[in-house]
Amino acid sequence: MTKLSFFLGCIAPNRYPGIEASTKKTLNKLGIELEDLEGASCCPAPGVFRSFDKNTWLALASRNITLSEAMGDDILTVCNGCFGSLTDANNVLKEDAELKAEVNKILAQIGKEFKGTQDVRHIVEYLYQEVGPEKIKEAVTNPLDLRVAVHYGCHMVKPSKERHLGSVEKPTFFDELVEATGATSVDYEDKMACCGAGGGARTAVIDTTLKLVDKKLDNMEAANVDCVVDACPFCHLQFDVGQTEIKKKFEKVHGMPVLHYSQLLGLAMGFTPEELGIDQNFVENSKFIERIRGGAK
Amino acid sequence: MSDVIKTSNLDPTFRQEVFEEPGAEKITLCFNCTGCTSGCPMAEQEPEYNIRKFLRMANLGMKDELLNSPYIWYCTTCYKCQERCPQGVQNVDALLKIRTIAVHEGIMLGPHKMVGQIVVKLGHAVPINDDTKEKRKKLGLDEVPPTVHRFPDALDEVKKLMHIVGFDKIVAEEAEK
Numbered sequence: 444m445t446k447l448s449f450f451l452g453c454i455a456p457n458r459y460p461g462i463e464a465s466t467k468k469t470l471n472k473l474g475i476e477l478e479d480l481e482g483a484s485c486c487p488a489p490g491v492f493r494s495f496d497k498n499t500w501l502a503l504a505s506r507n508i509t510l511s512e513a514m515g516d517d518i519l520t521v522c523n524g525c526f527g528s529l530t531d532a533n534n535v536l537k538e539d540a541e542l543k544a545e546v547n548k549i550l551a552q553i554g555k556e557f558k559g560t561q562d563v564r565h566i567v568e569y570l571y572q573e574v575g576p577e578k579i580k581e582a583v584t585n586p587l588d589l590r591v592a593v594h595y596g597c598h599m600v601k602p603s604k605e606r607h608l609g610s611v612e613k614p615t616f617f618d619e620l621v622e623a624t625g626a627t628s629v630d631y632e633d634k635m636a637c638c639g640a641g642g643g644a645r646t647a648v649i650d651t652t653l654k655l656v657d658k659k660l661d662n663m664e665a666a667n668v669d670c671v672v673d674a675c676p677f678c679h680l681q682f683d684v685g686q687t688e689i690k691k692k693f694e695k696v697h698g699m700p701v702l703h704y705s706q707l708l709g710l711a712m713g714f715t716p717e718e719l720g721i722d723q724n725f726v727e728n729s730k731f732i733e734r735i736r737g738g739a740k
Numbered sequence: 741m742s743d744v745i746k747t748s749n750l751d752p753t754f755r756q757e758v759f760e761e762p763g764a765e766k767i768t769l770c771f772n773c774t775g776c777t778s779g780c781p782m783a784e785q786e787p788e789y790n791i792r793k794f795l796r797m798a799n800l801g802m803k804d805e806l807l808n809s810p811y812i813w814y815c816t817t818c819y820k821c822q823e824r825c826p827q828g829v830q831n832v833d834a835l836l837k838i839r840t841i842a843v844h845e846g847i848m849l850g851p852h853k854m855v856g857q858i859v860v861k862l863g864h865a866v867p868i869n870d871d872t873k874e875k876r877k878k879l880g881l882d883e884v885p886p887t888v889h890r891f892p893d894a895l896d897e898v899k900k901l902m903h904i905v906g907f908d909k910i911v912a913e914e915a916e917k
Contacts, residue, residue: 453866456885464879479886482894484863490817491855494839499907549904553897601819611823637781642817646851654785723875
């Protein structure tokens with residue numbers, strides 16, 4: 444059984460624990476053992492902390508990585524932000540011996556050392572590259588009859604100089620994983636557009652960032668989809684909580700169900716929406732859940 | 741729009757500081773094709789947000805004006821501009837460097853400072869709350885996740901690190917501009 448250390452980050456465990464539960468359930472079915480990365484902190488959030496101070500970013504990120512090094516496992520993230528922050532830190536410290544020595548001077552004061560022995564993975568690219576859509580198809584017991592708007596988000600594939608996951612304008616790997624569940628990935632306008640949350644922008648200028656996600660939701664609705672499937676709890680929050688904010692601020696109702704890929708996969712593996720926390724979204728989605736129960740499969 | 745830029749207000753050393761970020765120095769190769777700004781999802785919603793203009797300002801040495809612009813904080817770091825730039829300008833990396841310089845000059849938005857303070861105190865940018873504890877229980881997960889939230893020694897390590905690098909001072913109230 445493959446083993447990975449599970450890095451939770453902030454938003455998954457502290458706002459959308461359904462993503463945490465779904466990841467554990469689905470990966471277990473695929474023969475991947477997840478061990479909690481105990482004592483991990485914020486990755487730290489790249490747009491904010493990396494913007495502010497490089498040393499703070501590298502100190503916190505490298506500490507999180509040393510926890511996985513101690514376990515001897517690669518890190519699994521379920522969030523584009525954590526993936527980006529930890530991958531970039533891991534790469535830069537592996538490549539720059541001088542910087543690594545500086546960071547290790549800091550880490551030594553808490554009794555830790557960055558060695559550079561492990562890799563950082565994202566659940567979607569990991570499932571695609573290490574498991575593959577065919578094997579995932581085999582694990583599906585309840586094929587889903589759903590029209591899905593896939594949202595890659597930005598930091599899973601960009602910057603491409605760090606990610607090396609192929610096309611950033613028209614990638615297909617996430618769509619292939621979605622279609623492995625039986626669902627149809629529906630093309631929509633500006634599919635690769637940002638949700639608006641990253642870079643500290645949601646924190647700084649929430650109303651403007653809501654205009655970005657409002658436009659994305661409009662485009663998804665125009666394509667007549669049943670739900671959006673994302674790969675990042677922060678995008679997830681921007682889509683889900685964002686809809687409640689759009690309703691309040693712009694008096695506009697979308698009613699779009701929001702699922703993380705782990706939750707979509709969980710449905711296809713026969714878990715109930717409640718077991719996957721899909722009913723815990725901030726936007727009311729009972730019709731969607733009824734439809735799943737009634738056999739959107 | 742067409743205000744005169746006075747050379748006496750420019751800081752000729754500023755761009756060298758920005759160019760410390762690899763790829764930022766390629767700003768000098770920009771020929772104004774506008775591929776960056778025309779595809780920018782934020783510029784579409786907020787025209788004052790213009791990354792091409794900001795990088796040009798950096799190149800000219802318009803330090804004070806740039807660091808005090810509220811719009812340098814609008815970038816969502818989607819990297820679309822950076823991927824598309826035909827001259828290989830690392831736009832986003834350069835803008836993040838500009839933000840770093842601003843922060844170290846004591847210029848920081850209140851909401852960002854607050855998030856920083858939360859991380860200094862709790863080790864998470866988005867900490868647990870009662871609503872999520874309930875949700876976790878319903879899912880069969882432990883009420884408190886196995887992060888710094890559950891392990892006080894781990895949180896102490898994080899606090900110590902942030903003290904060593906001086907982040908606690910950067911986001912402290914008295915540092916407010």
